């Protein structure tokens with residue numbers, strides 16, 4: 621008999637194929653609320669649950685998961701949607717999918733950065749409207765990205781992959797992290813122990829820290845004001861890190877030259893004031909959205925589930 625699995629959302633087709641080979645899973649590919657998921661876990665007597673970061677599993681939802689479920693695996697590196705302490709308290713194994721999305725997330729950060737410096741959103745809109753009127757040499761000018769100073773908040777795997785790419789653009793790299801990295805991981809990046817002290821020194825800030833008590837709202841009116849006039853702001857981490865009213869003020873007043881944003885406080889109902897600003901390049905939380913990476917994430921989540929159902933710890937445990 622195959623183990624029984626519930627999947628809470630539409631996932632990559634190749635991963636669905638593997639699920640049908642290995643699991644008894646009533647997969648419909650629809651987005652389920654936590655209440656629908658819990659009902660399905662009971663109805664299907666599921667052994668495992670595969671979720672995504674779109675729905676929050678707080679203490680109440682974790683408590684409602686039936687005992688026959690041995691693991692809650694999230695198809696994400698981010699874990700801020702899961703009450704990990706509640707999982708641990710009731711002995712429910714939990715896992716995420718680190719590593720496999722590092723490269724694609726870093727690629728998207730660079731995509732946002734280039735588009736923010738070079739007015740990508742405006743140029744694209746002009747072309748889609750037919751162009752037709754030529755621009756003088758002094759019009760529609762962006763800012764040069766190569767050779768500038770990049771500040772990275774969070775120098776984990778993704779932060780370091782962004783730094784590696786930025787070095788190709790001849791950028792100087794400063795970073796702030798909970799602790800300084802060994803020299804071989806810094807690879808020339810300069811540690812700044814005080815995050816606020818880093819902000820006036822950089823031309824672009826890219827966020828790569830997880831959402832949590834120490835990072836929630838870390839970018840606010842005060843910290844945006846510390847950034848250089850004309851700086852660029854990039855977020856592929858989590859919307860919770862940013863006071864969005866403060867960011868809108870910084871963009872509307874042109875204190876910041878531009879922003880590139882993949883994540884928002886509310887998703888998918890993001891604040892439409894961002895869409896009205898020409899100096900913002902926007903993507904709908906898609907940093908990991910390539911066939912290669914979404915497959916790798918799904919397979920890693922299934923490997924975590926298989927380990928636990930075989931009586932082993934998860935490969936990527938969220939608690940020990």
Ligand code: DGY
Pocket residue numbers: 673695696697698699721908
């Ligand atoms: C992640 O894996 O955390 C991505 O942001 C998708 O949720």
